[in-house]
Amino acid sequence: QSVLTQPPSVSAAPGQKVTISCSGSSSNIGNNYVSWYQQLPGTAPKLLIYENNKRPSGIPDRFSGSKSGTSATLGITGLQTGDEADYYCGTWDSSGVFGGGTKLTVL
Amino acid sequence: QLQLQESGPGLVKPSETLSLTCTVSGGSISSSSYYWGWIRQPPGKGLEWIGSIYYSGSTYYNPSLKSRVTISVDTSKNQFSLKLSSVTAADTAVYYCARHDDYYASDYWGQGTLVTVSS
Numbered sequence: 001q002s003v004l005t006q007p008p009s010v011s012a013a014p015g016q017k018v019t020i021s022c023s024g025s026s027s028n029i030g031n032n033y034v035s036w037y038q039q040l041p042g043t044a045p046k047l048l049i050y051e052n053n054k055r056p057s058g059i060p061d062r063f064s065g066s067k068s069g070t071s072a073t074l075g076i077t078g079l080q081t082g083d084e085a086d087y088y089c090g091t092w093d094s095s096g097v098f099g100g101g102t103k104l105t106v107l
Numbered sequence: 108q109l110q111l112q113e114s115g116p117g118l119v120k121p122s123e124t125l126s127l128t129c130t131v132s133g134g135s136i137s138s139s140s141y142y143w144g145w146i147r148q149p150p151g152k153g154l155e156w157i158g159s160i161y162y163s164g165s166t167y168y169n170p171s172l173k174s175r176v177t178i179s180v181d182t183s184k185n186q187f188s189l190k191l192s193s194v195t196a197a198d199t200a201v202y203y204c205a206r207h208d209d210y211y212a213s214d215y216w217g218q219g220t221l222v223t224v225s226s
Contacts, residue, residue, distance in 0.1 A: 002153060033210040033211070033212070035211065035212040035213070037213075043218075044203055044217065044218055044219050045154065045203075045213070045216060046216075047213060047214045050210065051210055051212065056214060088153065088154055090154070090156075090212075090213075091211060092210070092211045095156060095158075095167065095168065095170060096144070096146075096156030096159070096207075096211055097156065098154040098155070098156065099153070100153045101153040
């Protein structure tokens with residue numbers, strides 16, 4: 001059971017928009033920054049979003065992040081088949097914590 | 108470009124100690140504002156943070172693993188290491204090393220190494 005709660009799976013058609021939620025508590029998301037990671041099959045996770053809504057260099061603006069209270073959301077617009085991956089949120093809660101991951105299927 | 112590379116045995120016997128090393132290249136492990144951590148992922152499951160170390164030697168461990176984990180740093184070799192004692196089959200996972208900032212955003216990761224616990 002992960003400290004942060006994510007939906008196990010989401011799906012959408014190419015070109016559409018999808019959001020992935022990450023729910024926590026005041027001890028984690030409520031008082032710390034949230035990061036988001038993309039993990040393609042067989043590869044290491046890749047940082048997509050840091051400090052709730054900032055994108056590292058090279059990450060397209062199709063990816064966005066937001067946070068409100070004890071929840072965070074990752075948004076992906078203009079879905080591409082290459083976006084099919086597992087997505088994880090992460091933050092701090094007296095130690096590092098991750099969500100259980102969400103599998104994105106681009107139909 | 109910063110690169111991280113895990114190394115160590117791919118097979119460990121139950122009750123023994125798992126030992127891995129992460130070699131950092133393309134940058135200094137002594138950089139301020141960054142921490143060096145270990146994360147693992149059991150086959151088909153999610154990510155689990157194990158712990159992190161600052162170049163000064165300050166460590167931060169996952170409470171659920173703290174009694175079995177030791178993370179150390181060797182700045183002269185630009186490496187940091189993980190030791191996990193008394194392993195069981197539940198410790199079978201891909202182990203990643205990564206760099207993270209003060210806000211726990213991990214921007215550089217190693218490719219990961221599979222460690223199997225089996226007799």
